[in-house]
Amino acid sequence: MAFRKLYPSLRPYSSGFLKVDDIHTIYWEQSGNPDGVPILMLHGGPGAGATPEHRRFFDPHFYRIIMFDQRGCGRSEPLGEVRNNAPDLLVSDIEKLRQHLRIGKWHVFGGSWGATLAMLYAAEHADVCASLILRSICLMTKPEIDWLMEGTRTVFPEVWERFVKFIPEAERDNILEAYWKRIHGTDDQMAIAASMQWVAYESACATLYPQFQTMITDDQRRQAVAMARIETHYYKNHLYGANDNLLTRIEAFRHVPAVIIHGRYDMVTPLKTAHELHKAWPEADYVIVPDGGHSALDPAIRDRLVAATDNARSIR
Numbered sequence: 001m002a003f004r005k006l007y008p009s010l011r012p013y014s015s016g017f018l019k020v021d022d023i024h025t026i027y028w029e030q031s032g033n034p035d036g037v038p039i040l041m042l043h044g045g046p047g048a049g050a051t052p053e054h055r056r057f058f059d060p061h062f063y064r065i066i067m068f069d070q071r072g073c074g075r076s077e078p079l080g081e082v083r084n085n086a087p088d089l090l091v092s093d094i095e096k097l098r099q100h101l102r103i104g105k106w107h108v109f110g111g112s113w114g115a116t117l118a119m120l121y122a123a124e125h126a127d128v129c130a131s132l133i134l135r136s137i138c139l140m141t142k143p144e145i146d147w148l149m150e151g152t153r154t155v156f157p158e159v160w161e162r163f164v165k166f167i168p169e170a171e172r173d174n175i176l177e178a179y180w181k182r183i184h185g186t187d188d189q190m191a192i193a194a195s196m197q198w199v200a201y202e203s204a205c206a207t208l209y210p211q212f213q214t215m216i217t218d219d220q221r222r223q224a225v226a227m228a229r230i231e232t233h234y235y236k237n238h239l240y241g242a243n244d245n246l247l248t249r250i251e252a253f254r255h256v257p258a259v260i261i262h263g264r265y266d267m268v269t270p271l272k273t274a275h276e277l278h279k280a281w282p283e284a285d286y287v288i289v290p291d292g293g294h295s296a297l298d299p300a301i302r303d304r305l306v307a308a309t310d311n312a313r314s315i316r
Contacts (some may be wrong), residue, residue: 010055016029032055039064057305061315071089079226087264113234
């Protein structure tokens, strides 16, 4: 079986910065067809930032492709800032960007944390969502983060041991707290070292075939620190409980055409969460990718995502 390829590389035709409050200014860009159907790409993490490859999931002749770096991410300023950084504020930023770009309605595409954010946005602004394309479902609940901190050892024991070995044995009863303390501490060298361990661990678990990310440039290190800062900030301060997570808000966007795409062997956000979402929201198409992991770039996941964006061309 031949998998669909990504669309060819392309450059933005416009970009800029939007000041969203007294602290944060977000970077945005547009590529593809300026007169095309708008589609918004929401990156994951939280904290990862948008990349040039993200533009390639969309037909550039049909879509007006909009991407932005969330607060503290990528090219947004200040990099790694966790003050005034919370889910409801990111939802507000998306709406400000839509209005800034004078877009009436758009498709919304997001994976992992980006899928969480897409649903949070749809819960508030379903009327401007033409469709939702959601990959690697995460509801940002404590059991999911507990899995990432501890459960992955059942599948990636050597990766997990390397991740945990960085923390003194006396602090290993709460790995998230131990990493948070180092990443947000006043020792810059420790923050860099802990952040690199954090990002390397997650990246090693994200693909169907383990890949270890190397960070050798100063910019890569800065981006790693920013991602680790924001991710640990969200995991510590912005998790949802049983009575306030997205499963309780589906009625607000149940009518929006949607597809849920999740890899059978996703070790970062296990399939169980997507299955729970599917049961609560059977109207959405549900695709289990039998040979996919967490990453959007796993060939089988990539194939289904490109198919989903192509299929969404028929939705108005």
